[in-house]
């Protein structure tokens with residue numbers, strides 16, 4: 001679950017867009033439906049991802065794969081923890 005932070009997700013989306021289209025994105029926009037009594041759309045806009053952003057994405061993926069190769073689980077809390085099936089057992093027992 002290394003691509004669960006909004007920043008990492010944006011980097012992943014940018015990379016996949018470039019891969020599929022063969023060109024750089026003009027920018028990124030995340031639209032969220034806010035379900036209140038009067039629903040509204042929330043917009044978050046980001047500049048195109050830089051080479052540095054993509055290098056950091058692949059460095060995080062490399063570090064994750066290196067941990068897997070060593071058979072090592074590394075605690076990486078994030079937004080997905082609330083929905084994680086390991087949250088109350090396996091994750092609670094992790095000590096490094």
Ligand code: SF4
Pocket residue numbers: 001075076077078080081082084085086087091
């Ligand atoms: S609860 Fe633990 S195992 Fe689950 S996503 Fe979060 S850090 Fe990872």
